[in-house]
Amino acid sequence: MTPYKYIRNCWYVAGLSHEFKPSTLTAHRIAGKPIVMWRTKDGKVVAFDDRCAHKRFPLSKGRLREDGSLQCAYHGLCYDESGRCVEIPSQPDRPIPPKAKIVPFPVIEQDGVVWTWPGDPARSGERKPPRTPEIGDEEWESIDSGPMHIPANYLLLIENLLDITHFYPLHDSNIGDIENSRIPIEYEEGEVDGNKFVKTSRHVQNYKQPPFLTDWFVYDVIDREHTHCMVSPGLTRVVMRVAPPGELGTDAERGYVLFHTHTPIDDRNHIWRWSVNCKRDHMSGGDPNVSAAKRVASMFPGVVEEDRWALEIQQKMFEIPDEGYSELFLKPDKALRRARQIFLQMLRDEQAGTDRAQAAE
Ligand code: FES
Numbered sequence: 263m264t265p266y267k268y269i270r271n272c273w274y275v276a277g278l279s280h281e282f283k284p285s286t287l288t289a290h291r292i293a294g295k296p297i298v299m300w301r302t303k304d305g306k307v308v309a310f311d312d313r314c315a316h317k318r319f320p321l322s323k324g325r326l327r328e329d330g331s332l333q334c335a336y337h338g339l340c341y342d343e344s345g346r347c348v349e350i351p352s353q354p355d356r357p358i359p360p361k362a363k364i365v366p367f368p369v370i371e372q373d374g375v376v377w378t379w380p381g382d383p384a385r386s387g388e389r390k391p392p393r394t395p396e397i398g399d400e401e402w403e404s405i406d407s408g409p410m411h412i413p414a415n416y417l418l419l420i421e422n423l424l425d426i427t428h429f430y431p432l433h434d435s436n437i438g439d440i441e442n443s444r445i446p447i448e449y450e451e452g453e454v455d456g457n458k459f460v461k462t463s464r465h466v467q468n469y470k471q472p473p474f475l476t477d478w479f480v481y482d483v484i485d486r487e488h489t490h491c492m493v494s495p496g497l498t499r500v501v502m503r504v505a506p507p508g509e510l511g512t513d514a515e516r517g518y519v520l521f522h523t524h525t526p527i528d529d530r531n532h533i534w535r536w537s538v539n540c541k542r543d544h545m546s547g548g549d550p551n552v553s554a555a556k557r558v559a560s561m562f563p564g565v566v567e568e569d570r571w572a573l574e575i576q577q578k579m580f581e582i583p584d585e586g587y588s589e590l591f592l593k594p595d596k597a598l599r600r601a602r603q604i605f606l607q608m609l610r611d612e613q614a615g616t617d618r619a620q621a622a623e
């Protein structure tokens with residue numbers, strides 16, 4: 263059985279920027295860690311261990327005071343924006359013990375996305391969060407799903423996203439397109455900003471689109487480039503570019519940039535978000551009064567329900583010991599197989615680092 267767990271030394275999406283309203287506490291569980299986050303008065307997002315230093319009450323159930331400090335709802339200890347305790351109501355005349363503080367997590371907000379690193383903070387500089395420039399860019403219309411809880415290990419979603427051969431039959435009622443999955447893939451892997459990526463590309467020319475793609479992107483016969491990329495264990499990017507034959511790269515080009523974020527809660531649950539991005543002035547073919555982004559996004563909830571159904575069942579099957587069973591890998595499974603290898607290597611490296619640190623203690 264594949265030891266499906268989760269990687270901690272990785273940047274994960276805690277939410278899109280618009281999910282962090284000023285002075286509002288949010289509770290997260292990321293890679294097993296309980297985390298409280300909020301946007302401070304000066305606009306910065308901060309993240310801390312969600313356990314009060316006193317009796318581990320969740321600080322996300324507390325409140326932010328006028329001076330910006332966070333007050334625990336149980337006995338009222340208050341913490342400033344650096345995590346230091348600044349007030350203990352039950353013993354106002356005594357010095358605050360040095361142990362009275364909460365542990366911060368690294369946070370980076372960029373391109374309309376808030377990332378956090380649930381692992382060893384000393385290693386957070388080894389990788390950078392992937393870029394998502396289309397989210398929050400005024401030229402693009404960006405529609406996202408919000409957080410969706412999926413009761414399955416997040417690697418199963420990553421594999422699902424790299425594998426379009428499941429569009430038929432799983433998504434036969436909406437985006438099912440067996441022809442697309444038969445188009446030969448070009449495969450690429452590499453590393454950007456410390457993140458190992460796996461990417462597949464499918465190119466077609468003078469190709470008749472299935473009706474749902476004409477509905478989204480207007481043209482009936484097209485040249486198309488379609489890529490799926492696991493950018494990191496936290497993000498998958500899917501890009502589709504279509505244009506009339508010979509016109510890719512010109513103003514006639516249409517398509518989307520689709521981000522999927524996969525943030526592990528624990529080894530059996532994760533949060534999935536999608537964000538579909540189309541040029542703001544691109545209207546759909548199906549209804550010229552409705553933008554391409556809205557038209558694409560309107561179809562996604564049904565697709566997600568089908569994937570959720572499959573992932574949840576697949577997760578349950580992993581609970582059964584292998585006992586001689588092993589999975590079959592087909593030719594189109596190359597990218598997901600490689601993604602799984604990268605994932606397992608990251609897990610092993612992380613475990614080796616933890617073992618070294620414990621041996622040195
Ligand atoms: S548990 Fe937070 S103040 Fe006691």
Ligand SMILES: [Fe+2]
Pocket residue numbers: 422428433565569
């Ligand atoms: Fe799917």
